[in-house]
Amino acid sequence: MDVVNYVGQHTPPLFIWHNRNDLLVPSDQPLRMATKMQELGLEYELHVFQFGRHGMSVFNNLSSYGDNELNKKTNVESWVQMCSNWLYELFQI
Numbered sequence: 001m002d003v004v005n006y007v008g009q010h011t012p013p014l015f016i017w018h019n020r021n022d023l024l025v026p027s028d029q030p031l032r033m034a035t036k037m038q039e040l041g042l043e044y045e046l047h048v049f050q051f052g053r054h055g056m057s058v059f060n061n062l063s064s065y066g067d068n069e070l071n072k073k074t075n076v077e078s079w080v081q082m083c084s085n086w087l088y089e090l091f092q093i
Helices: 028-039 068-073 076-091
Strands: 014-019 044-049
Touching: 014 028, 014 076, 028 044, 044 076
Parallel strands: 014 044
Antiparallel strands: none
16 A cells, blocks of 8 residues: 555645665655655655664664664654654644
8 A cells, every 4th residue: 555645635744754674664655755745735744764663663662672782773762852843833832
């Protein structure tokens, strides 16, 4: 399923984050989604992290699957604060 096909004028603002090493979702999919959002003039923010895997969540002790080496390489947990900042800027909440 290509979620890009579902992006349209009805799509709400999106905060998109991904990592280059996700084996389940191709790394070009969020890029294409952001491109489609841009073409339609819709609000979005995109971040692609160098290291990671599918289903990382905030990659803390509960969601890192005990992978301490990968945990040292990535700052993927920063997406939560980035998203919070973006929402504040977008909606002044």
